[in-house]
Amino acid sequence: MAHTILSLQQNVYVAAHDPIVVDDIHESIISPAVLDRFLSSAQGGTVGMAATYRSDCSLSSLAFATLTCALVVHFSAPKKPNRRKNKKKGQEQQPPIFRGRTLLRDRILCNPGIQLYGYMMDRISVSLFLDLSLRINAAVDILSVCPLDDRRSLQALMNALGDEDLLRKVNVKTLFAGRRRKNAPTAKDVALQAWAAYRAVTLARMAPKYATLPRIATDTMPDVYLSALAKISRDAEIIESLKPTTVTNDVKEHFSHKGGNVTLESTRFKTRIMTSRNQVIRIKAKVGDKQPTIVGQAKGVNGRHAQIGVKGPIPYSGVVLSVTTFGVADLTPAEKSKENVVLMALQGLITLLEFPFFCTIWVPSCSISWPPLVQDISTEPLVYYPGGTLNDSQDLAVQRILSEADKDRVLLIHGPPGTGKTTVIAASVLSILKYGSRKRTIWLVAHSNVAVKNIAEKLDKVEFREFKLLVSIGFHFDWHEHLYKRLEHCVIRTDQFDEDPVGTSRLLLDTRVILCTLGMLSNLRIINECAAQVPLQTIIFDEASQIEVGDYLPVLHHFRKSLRKMVFIGDDKQLAPYGQDDIPQLQSLFEFPHLRKHAHFLDTQYRMPFVIGDFISRNVYDHKLKTVHNINTRIACRFLDVKGGQEKKSGFSWMNEREIIAITKLAQLYVSQGKQYKIITPYDAQRNAIEQQLQSEELPWEDNTGNEEDHIIVSLVRSRGIGFLKNMRRTNVMLTRCKKSMIICTTYDFVTTGDAADTLVGKLATAMGPTAWLTLSTRAIEHG
Known part of the structure; x- marks a missing residue:
């Protein structure tokens, strides 16, 4: 059916006089006539594009727009994959491509005469592949006119759309209001999003900017490569969808105010107030007999204290009844980095198939050429651990960590509870430093700050203190300083780094061993300053079974020139990656069969009394744990x-x-x-x-x-x-x-x-x- 977008004149600041006519159809009734009618309005082959998604992040509709016409196509929900094997080929059956989708592919998505422009085109591209078995050619992400680290902000979207020359800011915010707004986007909404993309790229002053942007062309990518990128992207989207939209913040009952700002003091780290451009803070207070609500945004956070810029009058004094944060938290630097690496790979700016560690993990069928290791003095690995005697399984684990063999470049060590995982890490560090090359550096990384601290304390316990422990100011200052009293000699807080290489050198003091969380490896100060002086060569991950495999992607990209060996220590019988309870398809490296089959098992536990250890061995570890x-x-x-x-x-x-x-x-x-x-x-x-x-x-x-x-x-x-x-x-x-x-x-x-x-x-x-x-x-x- 066809109808007019009646709200067009309400939303558009400068617009064409002719209304947009929308063809609103289902994929099953796409016909060549419908597509020809739409394409006849595409002057110069330029088409705007937008999409809507279901709650499970699968694609629900696509919109295509020109100056005067829009086509909205709705898709059926994807069915569960057919796991029956093809008897002739021994392969899983692929979902069929319907005739309507084939027409869509040939006439628009992969038509060499069509240039597509859209918001978050990387997400659209992988969704087409995952949900519809379709590829795309010559697609441009309009947000790529903005710096990558600011891609998700409202201002970045405004800049991509040509600022208020096209749409008022308040209307852009409403139109692109995020994925979890109360009312799902309508056909009018998605048509207008596609139209806005079209109009932005045809503005005279914007056209030169878009002309130089890289194109996404998934139709030339190998299946196995695109499958890996698509899974990493989709898993990240689903994890983001699980983030809460409201958080009750635990704060002290009294607040102070000055110059239009309210200052609150958080009392619990997990529910602390954080700065965000996308979240709103609502404070319910009691002032005499009244209970006013104060609304604002967190402008700055210093330890436990958060400064809230508020709207309207502030009560002179009162008691806090409750504080609630509304809206989804901003992406972390690590989440942004992962998204940006996938985007650059889709755009062809980087080729992850040239990264041997990426191929070993995601595309093992590729031919892999390993970079040379930092040559060690010893031809055979020698184990040195003055902190005690290693059992046979621990000793062999250390030998494999020290090994220069290509088969051990990516090494998994399966360590059940109490089997001495931190002992293996400490022995490996001491052995490398005593018998290895003086140029060889080691980074010890874990998912949580507590796990990193535990490794540091183990090194300290065996009287090795020639390392540096990097801690974010947000975790350390005013919250967890007491955890690091024993380690003050080695702690460097992120705010202590500066752009002066000499200053960074003074902080690091020629150390060859660095400890930090995985998230910190996406911190620009770590990438640009610390890693420049202590390059990531051998990296050992503790708690690896708790790390979703896509989270390693920024590390593989940022440190691809220096990285020589990756060791993953964990236990897939213990904590899983965050969100796996809700997203069963989330994986750690321990769920990858081609990697797991070469994992080394630590077979003796020393923590639990015999009655508990014996029960756990029988019921969890198939009687293999002594x-x-x-x-x-x-x-x-x-x-x-x-x-x-x-x-x-x-x-x-x-x-x-x-x-x-x-x-x-x-x-x-x-x-x-x-x-x-x-x-x-x-x-x-x-x-x-x-x-x-x-x-x-x-x-x-x-x-x-x-x-x-x-x-x-x-x-x-x-x-x-x-x-x-x-x-x-x-x-x-x-x-x-x-x-x-x-x-x-x-x-x-x-x-x-x-x-x-x-x-x-x-x-x-x-x-x-x-x-x-x-x-x-x-x-x-x-x-x-």
């Missing part, structure tokens, strides 16, 4: 039957008040006995409530939840639905933190005969038997 431990008694693992404990919903989380009472009493007992303990619970609401209760009872509460410790107290929280416990990987982490003993707080019926009976915790309860169960009055707790 235990060496001096505690060989069954009372190292006990269950506490919390009578009457009931789960209760708390926001998006859960809590169990009876378990909080029980845990507090256990904490009092452990403190009186001088035992080192930590409390583990899978739910934020329970964790917050436990911390508040411990604080009110004047018991240690800071840093007393999570991670490993001599004695572990577990709060399962749930009493009916299994929730968290259905994830065996996360449950495995929870059950493997203790060094001496573990008490699991739950209810007997829930884990023995109830919903949790078939979970890993339920199997542990069955294995331990009825004698493992305690009550709060059981004297065995005092002797456990």
